[in-house]
Amino acid sequence: MRLILFLAIAILIFSCEKTSDGSSVNAASASSSGTGKGGSLARFTIVDNYLYVVDVFTLKVFNISNPLNAIEQTSINLGGGVETIFPYKDKLFIGSRDGMFIYSLANPAAPVKLGEARHVRSCDPVVANDSIAFVTLLGNQPCGPAQSGLYIYNITNLTSPTLIKTNLMNTPVGLGLADSILYVCQKSSGMSIFNVSNPAVPILRETITTQTFEDVIPYNNLLICYISTGLILYDITNRANPVQVALINN
Amino acid sequence: MNNYIKKYFFAKHHFLSFKRLTFKPNFMRIFYYLLGIMLLSSCWGKKPYYPEPIDFSKKVMGWKAVYGADSAYKKVKYFNTPRAMSQAGKIYVFGNTIFQNDVGKGIHLINNAISANAHRVAFIELGGNTDIAIKGNFLYANNYNDMVVIDITNINSPVEVKRFKNTFFTNDVLRPYIWQAPKDTGYYECPKYNNDSVIINWVKDSVQQFCKR
Numbered sequence: 001m002r003l004i005l006f007l008a009i010a011i012l013i014f015s016c017e018k019t020s021d022g023s024s025v026n027a028a029s030a031s032s033s034g035t036g037k038g039g040s041l042a043r044f045t046i047v048d049n050y051l052y053v054v055d056v057f058t059l060k061v062f063n064i065s066n067p068l069n070a071i072e073q074t075s076i077n078l079g080g081g082v083e084t085i086f087p088y089k090d091k092l093f094i095g096s097r098d099g100m101f102i103y104s105l106a107n108p109a110a111p112v113k114l115g116e117a118r119h120v121r122s123c124d125p126v127v128a129n130d131s132i133a134f135v136t137l138l139g140n141q142p143c144g145p146a147q148s149g150l151y152i153y154n155i156t157n158l159t160s161p162t163l164i165k166t167n168l169m170n171t172p173v174g175l176g177l178a179d180s181i182l183y184v185c186q187k188s189s190g191m192s193i194f195n196v197s198n199p200a201v202p203i204l205r206e207t208i209t210t211q212t213f214e215d216v217i218p219y220n221n222l223l224i225c226y227i228s229t230g231l232i233l234y235d236i237t238n239r240a241n242p243v244q245v246a247l248i249n250n
Numbered sequence: 251m252n253n254y255i256k257k258y259f260f261a262k263h264h265f266l267s268f269k270r271l272t273f274k275p276n277f278m279r280i281f282y283y284l285l286g287i288m289l290l291s292s293c294w295g296k297k298p299y300y301p302e303p304i305d306f307s308k309k310v311m312g313w314k315a316v317y318g319a320d321s322a323y324k325k326v327k328y329f330n331t332p333r334a335m336s337q338a339g340k341i342y343v344f345g346n347t348i349f350q351n352d353v354g355k356g357i358h359l360i361n362n363a364i365s366a367n368a369h370r371v372a373f374i375e376l377g378g379n380t381d382i383a384i385k386g387n388f389l390y391a392n393n394y395n396d397m398v399v400i401d402i403t404n405i406n407s408p409v410e411v412k413r414f415k416n417t418f419f420t421n422d423v424l425r426p427y428i429w430q431a432p433k434d435t436g437y438y439e440c441p442k443y444n445n446d447s448v449i450i451n452w453v454k455d456s457v458q459q460f461c462k463r
Contacts, residue, residue: 036344036384044383044390051383051390053397056422067388067399068411081422219343222365226341231350233365246368248360250335 039215039226040084040125040174047087050108054082054094061109073109084125091158093133095124100135102158115159125215127177131156132164132199134182136172148172150184152199164200174215174226181205181239183223185213191225193240205240304459312437314455317447323377324393324448326400326410332358332370344384347405354378354428357391359405374400374408377450378429394429394448395419419443423461437462 035046043054049065050073059082061074081097092103092111099118103111117135126135133153139146149168153161171187180197190209194202212228223234223242230249234242335358339351348360348368356379359372378394387403388411399412421430421441430441432452440461441449 034386036342036349038342038383039340041340042342042381042383044381044392046383046385046390051385053381055418056420056425058420060417062390062397062414064385064388064390064399067386067401070390070399070412070414072414072417081424083425214338215341217341217343222362224341224343224348226338226350228338230335230338231341231348231360231368233362233368235365245365248368248370249338 037217037219039217039224040086040127040176041215041226043083043085045085045087045092047090047092047105048108050105052085052087052092052111054078054085056080056082058082059085059092059094059103059111061111063109074111076111086126086128088128089130091128093126093128095126095135097124100124100126100133100153100161102155102161104158115155115157115161117153117161117163125174127175127182128155129177132196133161134175134177134196134199136169136175136184138172150175150182150194150202152196152202154199165202167194167202173213176216176218176223178218178223178236178239181236183216183218183242185215185225187214187228188212191216193242195240208242306459309456309458310437311454312457312459313432313434313439313452314457315439315441315449316451316453317442317444318450320415320446320448323450324396324413326393326398326408327375328406328408329373329375330406331372333373339380340382342382342384349382349384349389351380351382353380357382372406378427378448380428392418392427395427395443416443416445423463426463431461431463435463 045052051062051064053060057078057080059076059078063071063073078096082094084095086093090105092105094101099116101116102114104114105111124135124137126133133155135151137146137148137151139148147168148170149166150172151163152165154164155161169186170189172184173187174185176183180195182194182196184192190207191213192207193205195205196202211232213225215226217224221235221237223236225232233246235245236242335352336355337353339353342349346363348362350358352358356373356375358370360368361371362368376391376393379391382389382391387401389400389402391398395416395418397414397417398410401409401411429449432438437457437459438461439457
């Protein structure tokens with residue numbers, strides 16, 4: 001009886017401490033021939049002859065095969081709180097405050113939802129490769145109460161992504177993947193460099209804290225970083241050891 | 251008198267008898283008291299949110315939207331000189347050029363032909379802009395609530411070739427587009443969606459207590 005009471009007390013005491021936890025996914029953008037490359041915070045992305053734009057509630061599909069006469073083709077309701085879009089091969093990864101949605105581009109004019117990973121409310125960019133999606137959740141207001149961190153999903157089965165690792169961090173935002181190295185921006189806490197050759201066990205290699213990092217684009221051997229004051233460029237010929245080459249700020 | 255006092259106060263069953271004051275600790279009872287206190291205190295510091303009733307008829311100091319004609323503000327303007335960053339925004343890369351958004355103002359062009367010497371070279375003024383994407387010779391961007399297609403065949407002379415008017419009409423009060431809410435906190439005049447004008451600025455004024463940030 002006393003044991004039960006103690007447990008009850010413990011539960012009651014902690015019930016108000018922990019608001020929630022959760023996971024989410026966020027995407028970065030890729031490039032196909034003739035298109036540029038955006039960061040993981042992007043709301044616009046182009047795959048072949050289509051421009052995909054996420055508004056707060058909708059995924060808008062523009063047919064741009066003839067740019068002079070671009071056509072707004074479809075509008076798909078996503079439910080709200082949509083933040084980012086990341087293309088990978090024939091898939092779109094959409095980060096919303098409520099989850100990560102995976103859309104198939106088998107018919108590029110009319111994307112179809114394949115699967116989703118729901119999480120508690122947060123902000124959430126996504127990057128992905130063939131089998132893994134990396135998502136950062138920023139659990140502070142105004143985004144929502146999720147536990148901030150890096151959430152790693154196995155997406156081998158696209159219809160039901162499974163969370164394989166949660167790495168709690170303070171203020172994760174944009175992220176970028178170059179081979180087996182993952183760059184995670186954390187605002188004033190810097191940019192962390194993880195070896196994710198085993199995605200279930202990300203290994204922190206280094207954290208660069210000289211700037212307030214918001215987002216990154218790995219672009220061949222160049223890492224383009226959006227910082228609070230502008231841009232910083234790193235040579236990532238050695239993926240795990242970025243070497244600063246330029247700072248374009250203020 | 252003395253006897254009376256003794257009789258009165260030391261009587262075995264009198265309600266003021268000292269015996270009644272003898273304290274016998276009852277651990278179970280203490281335990282329940284503590285349980286009660288813990289129950290009450292476990293939520294201290296986490297006040298439940300009860301919104302205060304708002305008198306909507308009463309105006310307060312806040313931010314009033316200033317509207318500008320679409321014809322004057324929804325357009326693409328190119329400057330062939332670099333300019334300082336006002337509020338750094340999202341990045342995009344295409345060929346040897348890096349594009350960086352200046353939140354709500356436009357796009358900085360950065361020549362990245364030689365990364366060690368990367369530098370800003372020009373600015374495309376595009377009000378309300380936050381996002382871009384490029385394919386071939388065409389740049390797609392938001393211009394307030396419009397989507398524009400800009401021909402960048404000659405990057406020194408971008409030309410608007412197509413415009414989707416009022417295509418971004420949604421407003422998420424938690425994360426509004428840059429032009430949908432003032433930078434500073436407080437009440438603000440909720441955005442109106444007109445066919446011919448758009449919010450270009452916010453000024454201090456008395457406003458109704460609806461939209462808030």
